[in-house]
Amino acid sequence: MKHTLQQVFRSGKFLVGFIIFVALLLIAIVYPLIIKYPPLEIIGQGTFFPPGVYVSTYDSINAHSQYILNLNDAATKRIANKLSDTDRAAIKDWLVANGIPEDQIDISDTKSLLELWANNYNPTKEISGMTIAKLRYYQRLDTSLKGILSTEGAIIATNNPQTGTLVQTGTVAQSDYVNINQVANVRVLPLGTDNFGRDVLTELVKALSVSLQLGFVAGTVATLIGLALGLLAGYVGGMMDDIIMFITNLFTVIPNLVLLILISFSIGQEHRGVFTIAIVIGVTSWYWTTRSVRAQVISLRNRDHVNLSKLSGHSVPHIIIADILPYIASYVVMAYILQLSIAILTEAQLSILGLGPRTTEVPTLGLMMNWAMIYQAQILGKWWAYFPVIVLIALITFSMNLMNTGLDQVFNPALRD
Amino acid sequence: MKGYRKYFLNKIYWFLITFVFAFLLNFFLPRLMPGDPVAAIVSRMAQGSSNTAGTQAIYRQYTELFGTNKPILQQFFIYVKNAFHGDFGLSFSQYPRSVAQVIKVSVVWTMALQFPAIIVGWLIGNILGALAAYLRKGFDKVLMPISIFVSGLPAFGMAVILMVIFGVYLRWFPTSGGYGFDLIPAFTWKFIWSVIIHYQLPFWSIVLIAIGGQAIGMRSMSIYELNADYVKYSRFMGIKDRKIIGYVFRNAMLPQVTGLALSIGTMVGGALVAEIIFSYPGLGYTILNGVMGQDYPLISGVSLIITVMVLFATFLIEILYGFIDPRIKAAQTE
Numbered sequence: 001m002k003h004t005l006q007q008v009f010r011s012g013k014f015l016v017g018f019i020i021f022v023a024l025l026l027i028a029i030v031y032p033l034i035i036k037y038p039p040l041e042i043i044g045q046g047t048f049f050p051p052g053v054y055v056s057t058y059d060s061i062n063a064h065s066q067y068i069l070n071l072n073d074a075a076t077k078r079i080a081n082k083l084s085d086t087d088r089a090a091i092k093d094w095l096v097a098n099g100i101p102e103d104q105i106d107i108s109d110t111k112s113l114l115e116l117w118a119n120n121y122n123p124t125k126e127i128s129g130m131t132i133a134k135l136r137y138y139q140r141l142d143t144s145l146k147g148i149l150s151t152e153g154a155i156i157a158t159n160n161p162q163t164g165t166l167v168q169t170g171t172v173a174q175s176d177y178v179n180i181n182q183v184a185n186v187r188v189l190p191l192g193t194d195n196f197g198r199d200v201l202t203e204l205v206k207a208l209s210v211s212l213q214l215g216f217v218a219g220t221v222a223t224l225i226g227l228a229l230g231l232l233a234g235y236v237g238g239m240m241d242d243i244i245m246f247i248t249n250l251f252t253v254i255p256n257l258v259l260l261i262l263i264s265f266s267i268g269q270e271h272r273g274v275f276t277i278a279i280v281i282g283v284t285s286w287y288w289t290t291r292s293v294r295a296q297v298i299s300l301r302n303r304d305h306v307n308l309s310k311l312s313g314h315s316v317p318h319i320i321i322a323d324i325l326p327y328i329a330s331y332v333v334m335a336y337i338l339q340l341s342i343a344i345l346t347e348a349q350l351s352i353l354g355l356g357p358r359t360t361e362v363p364t365l366g367l368m369m370n371w372a373m374i375y376q377a378q379i380l381g382k383w384w385a386y387f388p389v390i391v392l393i394a395l396i397t398f399s400m401n402l403m404n405t406g407l408d409q410v411f412n413p414a415l416r417d
Numbered sequence: 418m419k420g421y422r423k424y425f426l427n428k429i430y431w432f433l434i435t436f437v438f439a440f441l442l443n444f445f446l447p448r449l450m451p452g453d454p455v456a457a458i459v460s461r462m463a464q465g466s467s468n469t470a471g472t473q474a475i476y477r478q479y480t481e482l483f484g485t486n487k488p489i490l491q492q493f494f495i496y497v498k499n500a501f502h503g504d505f506g507l508s509f510s511q512y513p514r515s516v517a518q519v520i521k522v523s524v525v526w527t528m529a530l531q532f533p534a535i536i537v538g539w540l541i542g543n544i545l546g547a548l549a550a551y552l553r554k555g556f557d558k559v560l561m562p563i564s565i566f567v568s569g570l571p572a573f574g575m576a577v578i579l580m581v582i583f584g585v586y587l588r589w590f591p592t593s594g595g596y597g598f599d600l601i602p603a604f605t606w607k608f609i610w611s612v613i614i615h616y617q618l619p620f621w622s623i624v625l626i627a628i629g630g631q632a633i634g635m636r637s638m639s640i641y642e643l644n645a646d647y648v649k650y651s652r653f654m655g656i657k658d659r660k661i662i663g664y665v666f667r668n669a670m671l672p673q674v675t676g677l678a679l680s681i682g683t684m685v686g687g688a689l690v691a692e693i694i695f696s697y698p699g700l701g702y703t704i705l706n707g708v709m710g711q712d713y714p715l716i717s718g719v720s721l722i723i724t725v726m727v728l729f730a731t732f733l734i735e736i737l738y739g740f741i742d743p744r745i746k747a748a749q750t751e
Contacts, residue, residue, distance in 0.1 A: 249435070253435045253682070255682030255727045257683075257690075258724050261720055262442065262447060265708065266446050352694075353690065353708055354705060354708040378694075379585060390574040393570075393571055394569055396569075398566050398569040401568065401569050
């Protein structure tokens, strides 16, 4: 046993897969201990906030102390941030129409672009073919640029309840800074929010752990059924073998997804919990474990040590446990790993079809994918809503497949490099 | 030829038995659903209306229409009788249309997409796997991890990735539908071109997934065969390398053919979900519509069609296999 484990861990492929898998497990276990936000809490009003650090504007204004930093490039950065790519292109269009050679204009260089604009823009000049709306757009752009360029600060005012007038309570100069540590409310959203305004990272970690649990349950159910039936069919043989193989062949040919669709649809939305789905997946995917276990058992059945055991009067369970199981253990472990990763994939497929676990309690990787797809995150370019989910699913299956390939090479020396 | 006849008959017999079971499951599973599906649909339709008499009338009309007021066995025989005429009843969610009409349109799209994609993916995957086994070294070192990674990706994941890269950022291909939304299906160049353009992303997402899995299988089979005694013996005999490789790959291909027969159901399932990502007007999208509309005649009909398609494909592959590898036929008809 110890020797086998040593051999297994010496396989590079297995080790890499194992490390990835353990890392994922650790993330799923440790993250909720450190960050205790409820995973399905709706915090954002609106859909798909981009990833980043969210600082309360109100609290920044009211922070204990304001700091003054004089940074040379502050104004340039402010304008660069304000000017969108379409604005830059529009400025270029105007300048070109005004007779500036196109190769002198570099829209990525904010400073030179603004200089050109300030020197050349003339709000009263009419360019032939330009609509009034476009003309007004340029005038507004010019005003807003001048607004940012001004060095005056913004005034903070409150509404006086008695008179209904605004009373100035303070100003914010352009060189005022706050230390983010002194702002009362800062929320880091490393992966932004999803379509419901929930923290994607927290949700994702919860989904990872739920999906892994689902995989373990489904894989265990499938492997147990598959192993039991495979042993029965292979060792007992005869009539038992015929019946079991008949059912196994049926399951093999009828597409798994179709069965799952029919069963999960029949269960109905209200009764589909995560573990119901896990058991359904397990119950519909045992068949190929049965196939391979049966084939192994048949080849073992008439080996000398099994015959010797029979002659010694050992009971059938004893023979199976002591003389057959150790020989097929490696296959069973490999089948279990595969079942686990397939279960996670299957759940994702079912969820995309709208037949996954019901949506109110816990997220799963499939459900997150389903939500992102329904709200068209992929077309809107909201990568944080779907890409991490795909990466996680791929990492889980990749690590499992690597472990399996590694095990395969350890137990089938012919495949070794 | 005598052996083949027995082999075919055996396969046809299996095909029919499986079909009967699939049919039974297909009829009874959705009907085991707790509660009355018709009541659920009627209550959804009558939401907001306070006219109970009207609701009851709708309910009666629907139970009559779908035949749910009869005992389940009688329903079954009616279903069997109608199914033989290609009639699967009426769709709940797309009401005046029958299930057969809905399926007839979508099945063509699915067949045209999945059949070529799976075959192409299988061929390319096997060639790459064989090359990896033969060349080893660099090619193998690069191809293997990529294959393992790609085969681990779900088909819908690959679909989303291709869609975002080629559809959203590069804008080379459209992101959804089977043809331009402004077109009416007709045999015009414009329509055919639109279909071809819309075909690319779903097609390649299925192909790429298939390549990964097949390449891994073919690689291990080829390595296994390359180390076999007959290869060493042939080398000693001085038979040319090319000829030996011909033998090796023929032998390594055989399990891959069976592998295709065994995995075609899974592949079709994955591809159906990929169809949904692209809103491709095939069976996958029809299932989604059925699920959204709580439309069990439609789901029942679509799953039956998918099962029949997969059964038929498996059957064809097994028949083909009997020709390619006479040993299998001999073993099974003893």
